[in-house]
Amino acid sequence: MRLSRYFLPLLKETPADATIASHKYMLRAGMMKQNSAGIYSWLPMGFKVLKKIEQIVREEQDRAGAIEMLMPTIQSADLWRETGRYDAYGPEMLRITDRHGRDMLYGPTNEDMITDIFRSSVRSYKDLPKCLYHIQWKFRDEVRPRFGIMRGREFLMKDAYSFDLSAEDARKSYNKMFLAYLNTYARMGLKAVAMKADTGPIGGDLSHEFIILAETGESEVFCHADLVNMPPPGVIDFDSDLQPQVDERLALYAATDEMHDADEFAKLPKDKQLSARGIEVGHIFYFGEKYSAPMKAKVMSSEGKEVVVHMGSYGVGVSRLVGGIIEASHDEDGIIWPKSVTPFGAGIINLKVGGEEADQVSEDIYAKLTAAGIDPLYDDKNDRGGVKFSRMDLIGLPYQITVGPRGLKEGIVEVKTRATGERQSLSPEAAINFIISEFENI
Ligand code: 5CA
Numbered sequence: 088m089r090l091s092r093y094f095l096p097l098l099k100e101t102p103a104d105a106t107i108a109s110h111k112y113m114l115r116a117g118m119m120k121q122n123s124a125g126i127y128s129w130l131p132m133g134f135k136v137l138k139k140i141e142q143i144v145r146e147e148q149d150r151a152g153a154i155e156m157l158m159p160t161i162q163s164a165d166l167w168r169e170t171g172r173y174d175a176y177g178p179e180m181l182r183i184t185d186r187h188g189r190d191m192l193y194g195p196t197n198e199d200m201i202t203d204i205f206r207s208s209v210r211s212y213k214d215l216p217k218c219l220y221h222i223q224w225k226f227r228d229e230v231r232p233r234f235g236i237m238r239g240r241e242f243l244m245k246d247a248y249s250f251d252l253s254a255e256d257a258r259k260s261y262n263k264m265f266l267a268y269l270n271t272y273a274r275m276g277l278k279a280v281a282m283k284a285d286t287g288p289i290g291g292d293l294s295h296e297f298i299i300l301a302e303t304g305e306s307e308v309f310c311h312a313d314l315v316n317m318p319p320p321g322v323i324d325f326d327s328d329l330q331p332q333v334d335e336r337l338a339l340y341a342a343t344d345e346m347h348d349a350d351e352f353a354k355l356p357k358d359k360q361l362s363a364r365g366i367e368v369g370h371i372f373y374f375g376e377k378y379s380a381p382m383k384a385k386v387m388s389s390e391g392k393e394v395v396v397h398m399g400s401y402g403v404g405v406s407r408l409v410g411g412i413i414e415a416s417h418d419e420d421g422i423i424w425p426k427s428v429t430p431f432g433a434g435i436i437n438l439k440v441g442g443e444e445a446d447q448v449s450e451d452i453y454a455k456l457t458a459a460g461i462d463p464l465y466d467d468k469n470d471r472g473g474v475k476f477s478r479m480d481l482i483g484l485p486y487q488i489t490v491g492p493r494g495l496k497e498g499i500v501e502v503k504t505r506a507t508g509e510r511q512s513l514s515p516e517a518a519i520n521f522i523i524s525e526f527e528n529i
Contacts, residue, residue, distance in 0.1 A: 088431065089453075090466045094131050096120075097478065107303040108417050109410035110235035116422060116482045118409075125232025125240030132482065133409065135430040137243065140408050141222055143274050143427065144245045151267035152325055153218040153247050158197050158204075160224050164190035166199040170381050176288055179227045193226035196289065198378045198400055201248040205396070206384035212252050215386060215396070216260055220247035222405060236406045237366070238305065243406040249399045252388065254375060257397035261293065261373050262329040264401040266320045268297050268369050271403065273319035275412055276425030279368060280314045281336060285345035289400060291374025296343055298365035301414040305366065309352050310341035312361040343367075366411045373399040416506075422483030423506050426529050432461035433522050434484040436475045438491035440467055448500065448515050449490045459523045480505070486522050490515075 096117040105111040113119050118133030129137055145155065161183070167173035173190075181193040194200070201219060209217065222245045232240050249260035265281060272279035277299050284296035298308050300315065320332060340355055342348065343365075352360060376395045378384070385393045404411075416423045424430065435452055439445035449465065456463040464484060466475050472491075479487050487503040494500055499512045502521060513521060 088462075088464050090464060091468050093464070095482075096130065097481070105235065107234050107237075107414065109237065109303075109413035112413055112417060112422050112481070112483075113235055113410065119236065121235075125229060125238070127236055127239060127241075132430045136409050136412075136424070136428055137406060139428040139430075140275065140412075141243070141245075141405050144271055144403050144405060145222065147267050147271040147274070148220050148245065148247060150325070151218075151263045151323075153220045153264075155221065156219055157221045158194070158200055158223060160194055160226070162192050162194045162197075162200055164192055166203050166382075167192065170199050170202075170378050172199060172288070179229065179288075181226045181228050194223075195225055195227045196244075196400070196402075197221070197223075197246055198248065198289065198398070199382070202378045202382045202384050202398070205248075205250055206379075206382060209250070209384075210386055212386050212388050212394070216249065216251045216256055218247055218249040218260055218263075220245060220401075234303070234305075235410055237410040239406065242404065245403040245405055247401040249401070250379075250384075251397045252386065252394060254397050257373055257375070257399055258293075259329070261371065261399050262333045263323075263325055264371050264399070265295065265333050266323050266329055268371070268401075268403070269319045270321070270323070272297065272299070272368065274427055275408065276427065277368070277408075277412065277415055278315050280308075280310055280341055280365075282308055282310060282341040282343050282365075283346045284343045284370060286372055286374070289370075289372050289374065290377045291372045291399075293373040295371050296367045297369035297371075298343070299368055299411055299415055300363045300365050301411070302364055303366075303414055304364035306364065307344040307362070308342070308365040309344075309347050309360075309362050311339035311355055312359045314339050314341055315361065366407070366414060367404070368408055368411050369401075369403045371399065371401040373397075417483070420477065421481035424483045424485055426485050426526060429485055430482070431464035431484050432456065432526055433463045433486040433488060434479045434482075435463055435465045436472075436479060436487060436489045437465070437467055438472050438475070438489060440469050442492060444495050445490050445492060448495060452488060452490070452500070452515055452519055455519050456522060459519075461522060461526060486525065488518050488522070 098115045101111045119127045183191040225244045251257040279297045281295040284294045286294045375397050379396045388394045437449040453465045489501040502511045502518045
């Protein structure tokens with residue numbers, strides 16, 4: 088993409104209500120625009136990142152055997168009346184009346200709807216287990232929408248729902264998601280810790296939140312320090328018994344504020360007691376028959392008996408992750424994108440737009456990186472060098488190639504690695520090859 092043709096409305100000043108890094112940088116870097124409280128438009132560069140995060144989540148869900156579908160945002164109140172949640176959910180739910188006077192709502196979650204879909208077609212134990220998911224916009228009329236898209240009212244969630252014949256089988260489904268989540272976050276460069284959590288309006292008695300540590304996080308959390316740097320599971324054999332792998336992590340203390348047990352925590356060695364703030368980027372639940380019993384979601388067992396299915400649900404805050412990644416990876420100059428989710432692979436800074444050689448070398452690098460699938464952003468605008476450098480630092484692409492008349496006299500360009508600030512003087516060909524090699528195996 089050529090910057091001169093792109094839509095990247097940068098802000099010079101930080102809006103006063105943006106108090107945390109991700110909120111500030113998402114606005115300043117032209118990634119989003121607020122339309123009303125907690126409701127945002129995703130501008131082109133923000134949208135690119137959102138799509139990349141969504142794709143990583145999708146790939147790891149598919150790997151774990153979950154099946155993608157799409158449910159609507161607008162739901163009928165009838166299903167929610169069946170489960171008793173229409174009254175229980177409270178003012179967070181946006182209630183709508185259609186022209187015929189029917190009660191509708193903008194879905195804050197989909198347990199009720201998916202249970203209806205399941206019960207209308209699945210009849211036999213032979214069709215179990217099943218895990219269905221979608222990636223869809225949700226609406227929650229949060230009392231205090233804040234921190235930009237971190238606590239929005241409209242937000243993008245991946246929500247999966249598992250159906251099993253027994254509590255024991257449901258635990259297996261839970262374990263698949265538990266481990267798949269750890270891989271998902273690791274692919275985005277995040278260190279997420281699974282912590283014992285409260286179940287709130289979703290319900291159930293087994294639940295974990297996935298938390299990334301950040302000073303600006305909304306939750307207070309407590310965990311064994313070793314959990315933070317524990318490597319992700321990596322390749323998972325989803326057909327094997329996953330309980331030992333899950334137990335290995337659950338053996339170490341980790342709880343959110345609501346579930347914190349100060350006495351248990353105090354038993355940890357002093358230097359392992361980590362009390363910090365965190366951002367909840369995912370939440371998984373096992374709630375058994377909470378929805379399937381009132382909605383009569385049953386299957387025939389192998390003994391010919393009708394059995395109410397056991398369910399769990401599994402959420403990832405897809406849009407929240409955009410902010411979470413920035414909280415985990417930025418400096419005073421701007422964002423530092425991990426390669427896996429960066430909106431563009433590299434930035435090309437032409438310091439002499441209109442100069443024959445600088446234009447030609449920049450165009451050549453642009454063409455070759457594009458052909459190699461690096462998706463570069465070419466700054467071909469007629470601005471001063473300082474403006475170009477700070478703009479490129481702000482938007483945080485992992486690599487910057489600067490093409491300037493001084494270097495070109497010696498046949499070199501400069502490559503800067505955004506995360507480390509390291510600079511290399513290389514021939515244009517070597518610079519291209521370096522960047523291509525950095526993106527291998529992402
Ligand atoms: N039905 C279950 C799981 S599918 C559910 O709704 N869980 S949840 O309420 O915990 O939400 C799942 C994830 O969505 C959270 O972990 C969080 O990352 C994200 N999320 C929740 N509320 C918001 C919000 N207001 N803004 C942005 N992300 C949110």
